[in-house]
Every structure is written in C-alpha cells, then in structure tokens.
Amino acid sequence: MQGNAASAKIDFDAAVALEPAIAAVAGQPRSGPFLGAPGRGDIWEEPDASYSVARTQSPPVATREPQERPQAEAALMGAAVALKDKHYDKAIAEAGDALRINPSSAAAFAIRGTAFLNKRLCDRATADFDEAIRINPGLVDAFVMRGECYMQLFRLERALADFDEALRLRPDSAAGLRGRGFVHFMRGKVEESISDLDRALTL
Secondary structure, eight states, X not given: OOHHHHHHHHHHHHHHHHTTTTHHHHSOOSSSOOOOSTTSOOSSOOOOTHHHHHGXXXXXXXXXXXXXHHHHHHHHHHHHHXXXXXXXXXXXXXXXXXXXXXXXXXXXXHHHHHHHHHTTOHHHHHHHHHHHHHHOTTOXXXXXXHHHHHHHTTXXXXXXXXXXXXXXXXXXXXXXXXXXXXXXXXXXXXXXXXXXXHHHHTX
C-alpha cells in the first residue's frame, strides 16, 4: 500500500484507536444518548472512561515528512481532547493545525467537522465531512455526522441517504439507527422511526 492509500489507512486506524474520545470519528458513542435533533444541545454526551486508555493506543499519523509526525499526532490528539471537553473553538484550531501538517487526515476533518456541527455551523461541518468521506469512504461516523448536518438543515433525503450508507457499512451502528429514526419521525413515518429507535436501544 503506497501514497494516499497508505496515508488514508493509517489515518483511519488512528481514528479507530481514539474511540470513544471522538465518537464522530470512529464509532457510535458508548455512553449517553444521541442529542442530535435540532435544538437539542451537543451531539454526544461525555465518553466513558476508556478514553484515557484509548489516548495511549493511537498508532502513528501519516505525514508528508517523517519529522512532522510528532507535531501531527500532538495536534490531532489535542483536537480530540478539546472536542471531548467541549472546547469547540480549540478543537477547530488544533484540527486545522493537524491539517496544515497532513492535508489528507480524514480524522482531522471529521473532528473539525464535529466541532463545527456542535457550534451549529452546518455548512462548514458538511464541507469537512465531505472531505473526510472523500479521503476515506469507509469512515462510518463521517456519514452519521454529515447526516446530522443535513437533518439540522432539514435536507431530509440527503440525511436519510447518509444514515443508510452508515448502516450499510456498519449495520449495528446505534448512532446511525438513532439518526435514521429521527429522520423517519421528521418525515412522518412513525412506525419506521420506532423500529429504528427501538433497535438502537438494544445495541
């Protein structure tokens, strides 16, 4: 594996290792309800205690120059910590620093997009999730969070498509099911909404 493909693979692995610190990057939240419907506050509640363990298990981040790797890792971790602590402006700045070092970091785009979304800057969030998905089409939670953006913008068909894709990639995604359940409810499809939300509760 070489070039961009290798960079994307390493970046995805780094994102996975950060779970559940940045639930939008690498997995549905392991604690707390989905709070993504319009006007309902932050996207995720506090991650569980495994965050402190996950911080120490992040594999190296791919960069254009080997000597830049420590700076890229520090910026990406700083962004993840800031996002966890709900310091969204700091998360945006730290993710931007990571992207200046490694413009192909799907994780950094996803973190920054989540921070934008929590600030209700949906257009900027959508643009970052677009980039995260372009770099790594398998990044499930980029689809989930972009679906949340579209739901906030009441672009329900696009939201539904993103939640469907997230669930195609990961059928047991509780966040995907919750998001799709909300979309069904907003579209007046109560039975489908209840089905998705009930299933999410079992995961």
